Amino acid sequence: MVKLSFNLLFLLPKSTVDKPKKNRPDPEITPQIVKEHGLTIEEFRRILDLIDRTPNLTELGVFSVMWSEHCSYKSSRPYLRKLPVEGPRVLQGPGENAGVIDIGDGLAVVFKIESHNHPSFIEPHQGAATGVGGIMRDIFTMGARPIALLNSLRFGEWDEPRTRFLLNGVVDGISSYGNCTGVPTVGGEIYFDACYNGNNLVNAFCLGLVKSDRIFLANAGGVGNQILYVGSKTGRDGIHGASLLASSEFDETTEDKRPTVQVGDPFTEKLLIEACLELFKHDWVVGVQDMGAAGLTSSSFEMAHGSEAGVFMDLSKVPLREEGMIPYEILLSESQERMLFVIKPGYESEALAVLDKWGLDAAIIGEVIEEKSVRINFEGQEVVNLPTFPVVDGALDLKRELKRPAYLDDVVQVNLTEIPDITRGDTALKKLLASPNIASREWVFEQFDHMVGLNTLVMPGSDAAIIRIKGTQKAVALSVDCNSHYCYLDPYEGAAIAVAEACRNIVCSGAQPIGLTNCLNFGNPEKPEIMWQFQQAVEGMGDACRFFDIPVVSGNVSLYNETKGDAIYPTPTVAVVGLVEDQEKIMTQGFKKAGDQIALIGFTMEELGGSEYLKVMLDRSDGKPPILDRKHEKQVQSFCSELIQKGLISSAHDCSEGGLAVAVAESCFSYGGHTLGATLTLDQTLRTDALLFGETLSRIVVSFPEERTDEIEELAMRFPIDFSLIGKVGGSDFTVNVNGQEVIKQEINVLKEIWKTSLGSYAGQVT
């Protein structure tokens, strides 16, 4: 790394901003300090160019957080620009706190997914809890009432000592926060894989409902508008560069190294939701921004920048939780449950009265100014005076090097002749049903209040959750997906598969996909191989979204997910939102009645690469992921949705991990309903293992009353689509016959017990 020489610093113009005298003396900005703020020499030079003087320490702190990867998207932005973000329903695409999609009837849904990976690894309970809190604020900041939460969780292998602790902590954290705020957690996904041993992932999704003409943006409006601070008091939580602050060079009152994790206060969040929604009813609310990463700094700069104005703030007026806080700390604090409102002058007392009613701290801390700068005072001294553009938009996009990783050369089609086929599938089925990535998630979602709000038409445990929209015939379907194993083997195809699969889940539940949000979890972008994975995944996702005609309206990027040089698999998680026009036309995955026909839409190929079967039975994780034929996928989906719209079928479930046998077994178990047996009768020339457990994409298992068989088969012929009758619902066993030979026969209740209890008993053990 290039070192900034001291000589160079002496040549710089002197700071024109007064240093706060009553407080600690402002230190010289040394190369060491610059480095500790995570800024490169080039970036520091650019700062000097842009503002034409040396920033003081507080200002340097501002640049450091605003130019961080997290806030500036400097590595990822050039690629994200290639995602399709437009569509007839899009009211707000990326760029605001969350995306907004019109659902008709004067209503819109607001949604986004966001990561809280690193905090959750350090302190799983609080990390996950504050992750949920943060994403909810992004939603109600837009004026919407949050009505559903999802999460996507990834942990290391079951044998890894820390996995159980992290799993319990994360689930507890989500449960404690979400349940308390009264927003139902209606779905999600959980994967376990060795690649997450040192970096678990916690991605939280929230969806809110808003009148389409009452959407609020991070807007400061005209000069003279008042800046209103709302919510918890500011403490020293999660301050960037805390190590620097504690270093004895410039702070003798060094204290214990402060914990960098923040503790969530879901009760205050609940009050914030109600108070904000009450404020939003008034026309004098001009704009609002939550204080997320980089706290007061990013919210004030972004609002100023967004409205081409400036902001003046007096930090002495900020409600503080701790004594002796200095401007640097107040500005960079990441205390949770705080918001910044901009209101028209003259309505201060009215606003404060609403907040007082809800028992929240609030204060007018500044106003909008004409000059396009953010000027910040503390105890009568100006401590920050920076033009908004350089801070918000000044970070240069990084053109990081790309390189195709060498490991991909070793990923070849699995040579099936090396793998002995099976004659019976009982053992494999049982093992798969008990396996970490397939076993029932009941233990998890029973800890989440998934019913509060009285909107959850389809509870967790089906392909997608369905939330009705009160006062209309509509409902929205939600699904979050990503098979990172596929993404590792082929990031481009893996990301496209994630999109296809999330959409398939939405379609299986009777909805049409209308929008997508993503959370791109990757390793260290400074490594060309990681950046290549990133580029490939974003391209794959973008192409798939274009093909399926789904706009990307929001998202989040989480890089540096690696420990000791080991990166996670590329994990571009996608959450897709679907629209149901008629609540009567929703579909679930569970079989409904003995005697019903079981059929498969789509066809099966000999694909075992990257499958759970290979992993669970043979401890192999190689091979090429199954092939996504997009046109075929689209056909399968539209046929399935036609069957649902015509009211012809009783259940629909897509085949994913574990293949056909697992999908049918899951339809037999169907959470909440009765357990039904099934008999499959297959005539096939495929290998038995691939037939039963292979993960060929674009397949949906449906069931329907026998008398509709002709009508459905005829429809399939005319469509045309691959469609085959494969068995019958009923009995107390799960039986599979292939070419007249029995290959599986198990009591369905036995299978269900294995599937149902596996995760809970793992989680409940003490290590």
Next chain:
Amino acid sequence: MLAQIHITFKDGVLDPQGKTVHHALNDLGYDEVQEVNIGKYMEIKLDSASREEAEIRVREMCEQLLANTVIESFRFTLVDTE
């Protein structure tokens, strides 16, 4: 032997419960209340060979399971019970 363990939040960590109880006490007219911190108190009955051993083991238990040392600190005392 009885271990009496106190677990409290580290300095600077938000204690939402303490904050809310503080408000409630003020609302009930206890104006003299200046600050409230809420933690855990555990009593563990032990069958240890010696005080020294108990000391080591209880510290271990706290670090391993009882306290969340990322945000909490603990202290304990040992009381003879015979």
Next chain:
Amino acid sequence: MLAQIHITFKDGVLDPQGKTVHHALNDLGYDEVQEVNIGKYMEIKLDSASREEAEIRVREMCEQLLANTVIESFRFTLVDTE
């Protein structure tokens, strides 16, 4: 003045947390653990005129709000802080 308050379950009330932690400690190999009771510990900073007054007020707070006397008992000590 600082009131240090201990709130514990009354005898006969099953403490599920204590029971679970007890099991967990045994499973972790702490075989010497005979019994675990988990309660609350609160520290309340007071600005009271006198010790006597603080004594009365803190007792009142405990009875009124801090402990649920159907299931919990409390004890406290007052510490001078100046």
Next chain:
Amino acid sequence: MKCGVVVFPGSNCDHDCYHILSHILGQETHWLWHKEEVNLESFDLVVLPGGFSYGDYLRPGAIAGFSPIMNTITRFAKAGGKVLGICNGFQVLLECGLLPGALIQNQSRKFICKNVFVSIDNPDTDFTRSCGDNRVLEIPIAHHQGSYYIDPHSLSQLEENKQIVMRYCDADGNVSSSSNPNGSVGSVAGVTNEQKNVMGLMPHPERCADPLWPRTDGQIIFQSLISAS
């Protein structure tokens, strides 16, 4: 029936109760803000909804028990007015002494959200009379601190006075420890006061009372109240 739904800071099933009473059952329903001491004379029913009043900090229901509105509700109850506490509302009623006993953490120490069965132990109250022969209800629970506790002597008193309204059971109505989701003594899921005009229960009848879902067992509680008023 004129109903009031109390809103404490942190209540989160308030809208759900309002929705069922007003939109589904067509009853005149009003919000009752926790800080107000409204005149309840003309009301037939006050509902304390579920949620996390004051974040469940300290103990669930403890702080809400001191809300100004609880004075009014206590007077209303003493005068024979009907009060229904659901989940957190039950916790509030216990904390302020309108109902006997206490609720502690679930035996599993986890939050539990799922459907369970309860059997109506006393079908002869204003809260249960409409059940007819239908003595087993399928109804959701969603709580972390729902394990009912009362000392053995008081428990037998409750039994004598027929104050136990419902107990957790299996689909066939059998009460046993295997069908007890949270460790409540005697599998108690809901109790009344001695006069039987105040009831608290952990299950959420408002979550199974909208005909949009296949089961509407929760309506029995509300229908009973409507018939009684």
